[in-house]
């Protein structure tokens with residue numbers, strides 16, 4: 001394998017490009033590195049680029065890169081580029097190690113669970129009204145059975161932390177690969193209804209694939225334990241949003257916390273915005289911090305240059 005040619009770093013956030021430049025330039029000198037935050041800025045680089053490190057670019061852009069050999073997604077999800085035919089004809093696709101993004105996602109999940117166990121909304125409302133509430137006993141994570149759906153690099157960290165905090169943690173995944181992060185493991189589609197039925201809180205950390213799209217269907221949502229809390233931090237397309245509203249209105253799911261949506265940004269007229277049973281956050285729970293994720297690219301770049309195996313290579317047939 002010959003040494004890699006020019007690299008294009010692509011991020012829609014201009015501030016991030018400066019931060020990546022500060023990390024990558026000294027580490028990769030004398031490699032030729034271009035930076036782009038828009039298709040127009042990428043244009044002059046397309047003919048020569050061999051390595052693309054980025055996110056927010058279109059699959060169509062790849063078709064205009066005749067020398068492309070390797071794409072490293074900055075993020076953990078790849079569903080937006082997976083269909084590009086280049087990956088079937090020898091271009092390698094890798095993604096960022098989820099464990100580099102996981103710590104903030106763990107904090108998000110813990111915060112959203114505690115918001116309910118500590119009744120923080122009710123207490124803030126009472127404060128706004130100048131009311132001293134009569135004594136009530138706050139809940140605890142230790143009283144909850146929490147199910148983590150998706151026990152990959154991120155889900156496993158979430159399960160492990162929640163278990164460390166004393167929750168009874170169960171997990172669901174495609175394979176039955178064992179993990180000590182959960183007390184009980186459920187595997188495969190036929191176990192999904194049984195898995196959700198036993199949980200007070202369900203955390204979805206699944207990739208979007210042809211297998212997971214819409215997998216949280218109406219019948220699965222109706223199988224939840226009444227009063228459950230559903231948190232989705234994977235991808236919006238894994239659940240049926242209309243069926244979710246129905247499950248909340250029917251009193252089956254008491255609250256849902258959503259960071260990801262079928263359509264992003266969430267359209268202004270979407271009922272999720274105003275429903276008291278829904279907490280909306282704008283896909284912020286797992287930010288790509290350049291200083292956190294760039295070392296993974298540098299390690300993979302060194303492997304690529306040396307002709308060694310890369311980490312986090314996407315398996316095209318399973319789509320993650």
Ligand SMILES: NC(=O)c1ccc[n+]([C@@H]2O[C@H](COP(=O)([O-])OP(=O)(O)OC[C@H]3O[C@@H](n4cnc5c(N)ncnc54)[C@H](OP(=O)(O)O)[C@@H]3O)[C@@H](O)[C@H]2O)c1
Nearest residue numbers: 076077098150151152153154173174175207211233234286
């Ligand atoms: N909201 C955000 O800001 C944010 C940030 C980062 C990532 N994400 C999302 O989080 C996802 C997970 O990231 P990760 O790094 O943990 O991915 P990962 O390491 O690839 O793990 C994926 C997990 O999903 C399971 N899975 C895949 N297909 C399944 C199916 N059909 N049925 C049941 N389980 C299935 C896998 O099961 P096996 O273990 O059996 O293979 C694995 O446990 C990403 O794909 C991305 O979409 C969101």
